[in-house]
Amino acid sequence: MPGPSFDDDDSAAGLVAKGAAGDNAAPLSITEISQLLKRTVEERFGFVKLRGELSGVKRAASGHFYCSLKDEGAVIDGVMWRGNAERLGFRPEDGIEVVASGKLTTYPGRSKYQIVIERMEIAGEGALLALLEKTRQRLAAEGLFAPERKRPLPYLPRVIGVVTSPTGAVIRDILHRLADRFPSRVLVWPVLVQGQGSAEQVAAAVRGFGALAEGGAVPRPDLLIVARGGGSIEDLWGFNEETVVRAIAESPIPVISAVGHETDTTLADYAADRRAPTPTAAAEIAVPVLRDLTATLDEFALRQRKSVMRPVTLGRERLEARVARFPQPEALVAAKAQALDDLAERLRRGLADRAGKGRERLSELRLSPAMLQRGLRDAQQRLNSVRLVPALVTRPLAERGERLAALERLRRSLDPKAPLERGYALVSASGHPVVSSRAVAAAQPVLTLEFADGSVEVSPLGVSRSKPRPVAQAKRPAQDDLFE
Template sequence: MSGLDDLLDEGGPGPNTPEFTVSEISGALKRVIEGEFGRVRVRGEVGRVFAARSGHLYFDIKDERNVLASVAWKGQVAGLAARPEEGMEVIATGRLTTFGSQSKYQLTVDDLRPAGVGALMAMLEKRKRQLEAEGLFDAARKKPLPFLPKVIGVVTSPSGAVIRDILHRLADRFPRKVLVWPVAVQGQASAPQVARAIEGFNALTPDGAIPRPDLIIVARGGGSIEDLWGFNEEIVARAAAASDIPLISAVGHETDTTLIDYVSDHRAPTPSAAAERAVPVRLDLLAWTDGQGARLARAAAQAIALRDQRLRDLGRALPRPQSLTGQARQRLDHAEMRLPAALKGTVAARRSRLAEAAAVLRPQTLSRQLAGTARQLAALETRLQPALGRGVAMRRERLAQWQVRLAGGLRRGLAARSGSFTPLAKRLVPSLAERRLRVGQDRLETLSRRLSRIGMSRLEERRARLAALDRLRETLGYRATLRRGYAVVRADGALVTRRAEAEGAKGLEIEFADGRLQIGTPRRKSTPKSPPPEQGSLL
C-alpha cells in the first residue's frame, strides 16, 4: 500500500519519486478493489445484454445514474436462476474485479435472481406477449386429444405425490400403460429436463422397444411463482408447442397459470383432473356401449318387423305362384306329348328326302362325269408336249430372225461409218451375233424349263383334284352306307322305297355290303361282286 500512498501524496513529484508501469498500477487497483469489496450483491436494472460465441454472457446492471459492467462465464451461465433480459430488475451476486485491458471494473456474476415477484411477473408478461405474437397460443394449432390412448407419457417427479395421484386416477377410470419420464420440477435444472422429456417422447417410434405415447401429461403440484418458474421458461413453452403428440399441462393448482398452460393442447387445473381428461370411465363406457347395443337391437327388430309387414302387404297384391306357372306347365305337358310323334315324322320325312335324292343321284351319272374329266385330262396331257415343242420352235425361229436382222444392221452401220473399220467389222459382227445367239438360246432354255415345270405342276394339280373327287365319290357312294348296316332293295330290277311296291313284285333282290340276296326266285349262288366304278351316293 506504500506505493499507492505515494501516488496519492498531494506533494509535487520529487526527484526520488518511484516510477510504476501500467501493469503495476492495474494490478494494484485490482488488489485494492477485490480486497475491499470481495463478494457483493447488487440490485439494479439489466441494460445491454450480449452473448458471446464462447458461451460467456456480458450485460450491464444500471440505476438512474451509473452503469456496472457485469459478466457471467460459460460455466456460471448454466447455474443462474434466471437469464438476464433487458429491462429486468435483478439481484446479482458475485465478485467485484477489474479488467485492466480496458481500464474498467466489472462484476463477475455467479448468481442472478429477479428482484421480487413484480419483476418475475413483468418478465412473464413480456414472454407471454412475445409467444402470443408468434401464434403459439392460437386455438387453431391445438391438436385434439385421443379418446382412449393406449400409452400415456407423464413428465413429472417420480418421487412426488403427483405421479401417485395420476396412476391412482387412471387405475380407477380406465387402466392404461403409463411411461414416466423423471424430471426435476423446480430449480435451475427443471426447464431443460422438462423440454428434453417432451422432445424425447416425440422421438420414440410407435413400434419400438419403448412405444411412443399417444398422449403426454406434464404435471407438478402447487407452489409459489418461484417454484413454478421452470414451466414459464421459453425453452419449455417452445418444446410443448412443437410436440407432435397431444399434450396436457397440469402444473400447480387451479389458480396457478404458467406459459406451458397457454401453448399446451389442453390445460387441466390439477394432475388428477389431467388423468380424468386423458381417459374415460371404463364402467360408464361399458354402460354406454350396452345401451347403444340395446338401442341397436330394438331398432333392428323394429325395422325387420316393419319390413315384414310391408312384404306381407305387397304379397297380398301378387297372384299365387300356382296360377303363374300353371299355364306354362300345361304347355310343357302338351309339347311333351307331341314330341315323340313329331320326332318320328321328322325322321320319316328326312328318310323320304334321302331316298329321293339317292334315286336321282345314280352311280352311272358320276361315272360318266369322272370319265369325261379323265378324257379331258388325257387329251390335255397329249396336247401339252406338242404344244411345248411348237412354242420352243417358234421361239427359236424368232430368235434366228432377230440374229439375222441384227447381223445385217451391224454390217450396214459399220460400212456407213468408215471404210477403215471394214476388217474390224467383219470380225466384230460374227462375234456379236454369236454372243446374242448364245444369250437367246440360254433364255429359250430357261423359258422352256419354266414352261415344262408349269405344265407338270398343272398336271399334278389336275391329278390331285381327280384323286380328291374319287375319294369324295367313294365317301358319298352308297357302298359306304351299306357298310354302316343299311341295305338296298330292288324289285324286278328296279329300286324299291315303299312297302306296297315290294309286296306286288315277283322277286326281291337285297344288296348288302358283302353281296346280294335273291328272294322269291330260284336262289343262285351268290358271289360277291366288285362294286361298279363311279358309284353314286344315297345322300
C-alpha cells in the first residue's frame, strides 16, 4: 500500500496535522513508544549475563549502586538495587572486570537501555588478584602496612582473644596447642569466616575486643588471634576487605593474623602485628613453652643459689685453712681425760670396798624372836603414849543426831494423816485429795473418807453450791451432811 504523497502542496505546507487518506494509525506519544520499546527489550532479553569492565562506579545515598560495563567497542549502563548491592562479596571499583547477571530494560527518562544487575562477580581469579593488588597498594599508601606500626607481642599474655568460627577445627587446634605449651585463658568471639557478612563480623569482633574496659566483668585480652583455615582466594576474600584491614590496623591490642596456610596471604596479614603461617603456629607464637620456661627459671634459681653460696664457700675454705693451724681438740683434753679415768677407777674401787664392808656388817647381825618381841613392846609403848580425845568423835555425831531429829519432827508435822488421830477425815476422789466444794461437784460418783481407824466410800447426792467463804470464817460441816 503506497504511503501518502508529499507532492501535494496542502500536505507539504500544512500547519495543522491532518490524517492522510487511508491512514487510520493515530500518532503515538513519547511515553507510549517508550513503553513499547521497554516491553520489546524485556521480552526479547529477559535475562542476560554480561562480562565487562566496571566504569563510573558510584553508590547513591539510597544504597543503590550505579555503574557502566564496557569493553573495546561498546558500553552499557547498569544499576543494582540496594538489597542486591548489600549482598556483594567485594567492593566494586573502576577497572575491575566482572560478570554481571540481570534483566535488560530501558530507561525512558534518558532514552537509554540498561541492565538491572541482580548478581555480580569478579571475572576470574586473575581479575580478583588484580583487585587485591590494587587494594593493597591503596592501603599501603596510607601507611597501614608500615613496619614501624608493628607492635611487639606480650611475652606471657594472661588473656588471649580469638576471632574465628566456633565450630571449625581452627579453634580446637588453637586451644589444644595452648594447652600443650602454656595453659591460658581464652575468650572466643564467634564470627563467620566465609561468605556474605563475614568481613563485617570479623571487623566488629576486633573492634569489640578493643572496646573492652580494663578490669571489667569481661577481661580485656592482652593479645588477639584472627584465624581461619585454608581455602581458595574466594573463601579467604573476607580477610582482604578494607573494613577488616582497618579494624586490625586500628586495634589497641596486638594482633596475630593466622588466615589460611603458609602459601595463603591476605591483606589482614599485612595489617597485623605478626603473621602466622597456620592457626597452630599462631598459638605457638602467642605463648612460650611452659616446660622451657620452668627449666629457665630453675636454671636462674640455681645460678642465684650459686651466687649466694659463693661467699659462704670461700669463707668455709678460709676457715678450714685457719682451723688446720689450730692444735687438735683431743690433744687439748687428753690430760683432763686421763685424770677423769683415774678418778673413775678410784670411785669404782671405793664403791666395791664400801659394799664389802656393808656385807660384813650384815653378816654379823643375828635376828632372834627375843629381838623381835623387844621391838614390838617398844612400838606398843609408843602407841600407848599417844592419847585420843573421845570428844573429837562424839561431838560430830551429836550434831548430826540433832539435825536428824529436827528433820523427823518437821516430817511428822507435815504428814497429812497425822490430824486423823484428832478426829479429822481425809476426803479423796480417784486417789486425789478433794480440797474445794467445786471439786466435790465435779468428782466421780464415789468419794473416799479416810479416818484414823479406816476408810469408807460415800456418794455425794443433792450437792448445792454456795458462795465460797474465807478459810478463817468457814465452819467445818457436819459429817452427816455428806450422807443422804
